Amino acid sequence: MIDTGPSSQLGISPEGPMLQTPPETTGRFIIVFAEDTDPASVLAEAGLTEVVSSRELEGEEGAVASTDTVFEELGIAVVSAEPGQLGALESTFEGPPRVLSVSPELVHHVRGSDYVRGYADGVNDLAGRLGVTSGPPSGGANGTAGFGVQFFRDSTDFTWGIQATRAQLSSFSGQGISVAVLDTGFDSTHPDFAGRTVTSKSFIPNESPEDGHGHGTHCIGTACGPKAPGQGPRYGVAHGAAIFAGKVLSNGGSGSDGAILAGIDWAITQGCQVISMSLGANVPRVHPPYTAAGRRALDKGSLIVAAAGNNAVRTDLNFGFVGPPANSPYIVAVGALNQQLDVAFFSARTLADTNGGQVDVAGPGYQVYSSWPMPTRYASISGTSMATPHVSGLAALWAEATGYRGGALWSVLMQNGRRLLAPSLDVGSGLVLAP
Amino acid sequence: MNGEGGYHPAMDWTRVIVSVDDEHVDAIDEVADRLRERGMQVDQVLASVGIVTGSVQDVAALDAVPGVMSVDREEVIDIGPPDGEIQ
Numbered sequence: 001m002i003d004t005g006p007s008s009q010l011g012i013s014p015e016g017p018m019l020q021t022p023p024e025t026t027g028r029f030i031i032v033f034a035e036d037t038d039p040a041s042v043l044a045e046a047g048l049t050e051v052v053s054s055r056e057l058e059g060e061e062g063a064v065a066s067t068d069t070v071f072e073e074l075g076i077a078v079v080s081a082e083p084g085q086l087g088a089l090e091s092t093f094e095g096p097p098r099v100l101s102v103s104p105e106l107v108h109h110v111r112g113s114d115y116v117r118g119y120a121d122g123v124n125d126l127a128g129r130l131g132v133t134s135g136p137p138s139g140g141a142n143g144t145a146g147f148g149v150q151f152f153r154d155s156t157d158f159t160w161g162i163q164a165t166r167a168q169l170s171s172f173s174g175q176g177i178s179v180a181v182l183d184t185g186f187d188s189t190h191p192d193f194a195g196r197t198v199t200s201k202s203f204i205p206n207e208s209p210e211d212g213h214g215h216g217t218h219c220i221g222t223a224c225g226p227k228a229p230g231q232g233p234r235y236g237v238a239h240g241a242a243i244f245a246g247k248v249l250s251n252g253g254s255g256s257d258g259a260i261l262a263g264i265d266w267a268i269t270q271g272c273q274v275i276s277m278s279l280g281a282n283v284p285r286v287h288p289p290y291t292a293a294g295r296r297a298l299d300k301g302s303l304i305v306a307a308a309g310n311n312a313v314r315t316d317l318n319f320g321f322v323g324p325p326a327n328s329p330y331i332v333a334v335g336a337l338n339q340q341l342d343v344a345f346f347s348a349r350t351l352a353d354t355n356g357g358q359v360d361v362a363g364p365g366y367q368v369y370s371s372w373p374m375p376t377r378y379a380s381i382s383g384t385s386m387a388t389p390h391v392s393g394l395a396a397l398w399a400e401a402t403g404y405r406g407g408a409l410w411s412v413l414m415q416n417g418r419r420l421l422a423p424s425l426d427v428g429s430g431l432v433l434a435p
Numbered sequence: 436m437n438g439e440g441g442y443h444p445a446m447d448w449t450r451v452i453v454s455v456d457d458e459h460v461d462a463i464d465e466v467a468d469r470l471r472e473r474g475m476q477v478d479q480v481l482a483s484v485g486i487v488t489g490s491v492q493d494v495a496a497l498d499a500v501p502g503v504m505s506v507d508r509e510e511v512i513d514i515g516p517p518d519g520e521i522q
Contacts, residue, residue: 184514214517254513257452258478258488265481278522281512288505292454293484300483310521324510346521383522385514 028105033075037098046088048079078105152339154369159235160339161364161390170434173240174396179223180267180275183216185209186245187373192229201266202247203259212251214372219278221371223389235370237393244272264293268302273399276392277306278385280323287324294330301405305332305392307384308359309348319349327357335427336365336387343426347384350425361417362427363387394432401435446492450509453487459502460485466502473497
């Protein structure tokens with residue numbers, strides 16, 4: 001394992017852990033060039049003529065450490081330079097930038113006993129800063145509490161989930177993206193969705209696509225609810241996305257594989273880039289049809305997001321397990337967080353010894369306020385079912401922002417997840433954030 | 436009972452999900468026809484996900500159909516009533 005070394009101390013800011021002391025550097029600089037730029041000509045213009053191509057150094061062990069080198073395949077160079085030359089690199093050319101970044105080369109250390117000592121100091125420091133007897137933190141509505149534990153709260157403008165995922169700060173809305181929510185249907189009379197594009201279909205015999213339960217309308221609200229609801233705080237993430245409401249669960253809240261798979265098939269043929277499924281069975285093994293369906297959906301550019309499950313009772317040290325369909329290795333499994341970004345007591349843990357049975361990410365899933373069939377209009381409920389549509393809405397924002405689909409969209413969600421102190425068994429790569 | 440599937444008055448019907456393998460997914464309708472020949476009552480042919488759903492009396496008779504990756508009993512999913520605190 002490689003680490004930036006024991007000389008840097010771990011600190012905690014409202015945004016999470018950060019480095020407080022400057023890292024150790026070599027005195028050289030790493031230059032990252034823009035696509036379609038010829039690094040050699042840019043370096044020559046800046047007077048950096050003593051830079052050797054990595055191809056010429058092939059086979060010379062350790063040569064890169066002592067020789068200024070340009071890696072053409074990567075579009076990156078490591079150089080010794082005077083400050084004036086670095087300035088020239090970033091400003092010698094009119095038009096699009098040819099240099100994306102210039103940063104100091106860091107010294108990396110193999111983790112050893114010094115690191116362990118440093119780590120122990122860091123943990124002690126961390127515990128002190130967090131105040132291990134945490135309890136609800138002081139001050140800071142909107143999750144801007146000072147050092148230590150955050151506590152997000154619904155404000156007059158935004159639900160806590162919108163704030164925690166930074167959806168309210170995003171310039172993206174899911175415009176041009178289609179999100180399918182496969183659930184108990186949708187209340188088409190809900191005033192918060194007037195004027196929105198909603199395509200509904202029922203896969204339940206003798207039931208219309210109207211939501212006779214509430215769960216579906218709640219999940220659609222979280223994933224795709226409006227930017228400015230008629231009353232109360234914003235609760236929806238992808239307010240510009242087209243909504244596809246597939247009814248695969250009855251008004252009584254139950255459904256079968258056949259209806260769910262038909263709903264997935266429909267969503268793919270409708271071109272939905274994101275398919276949200278707040279449903280699952282409490283079965284501790286992978287169900288092959290969802291492995292096939294998840295893989296084929298990804299291949300066709302549709303990302304399926306599913307609830308990890310609510311079968312844990314963590315207060316009794318029962319951690320539960322991820323059931324199908326979320327335990328398919330090709331379906332994103334979402335765990336639930338509470339307002340302190342701790343794992344919710346009911347949120348299922350990664351299924352041991354089963355490929356794919358892991359929790360992949362986490363989202364806000366405790367006391368989540370969203371739309372409910374009229375005349376009730378709004379309700380707050382908890383579950384990995386509520387965490388899932390947060391992630392689905394965020395996936396729509398990322399799909400719009402990056403143009404990525406399928407597996408590439410999956411990757412960008414994970415890469416940008418906010419890492420949490422909770423075990424990866426419970427939260428995977430952490431809290432999904434908006435682009 | 437014969438090994439070719441077919442209708443057996445004394446046997447119950449089982450709801451199944453048949454996943455088609457990658458080689459045959461583009462010819463899923465032909466796979467569905469072969470499943471019918473083995474006694475399956477096909478409800479849905481889902482081309483995008485490569486899955487055929489329906490009912491059959493002799494589940495084991497479907498395993499040998501060319502193009503079948505797996506045959507699984509349909510499971511029921513229940514999210515509970517609307518007034519449940521945790522969904």
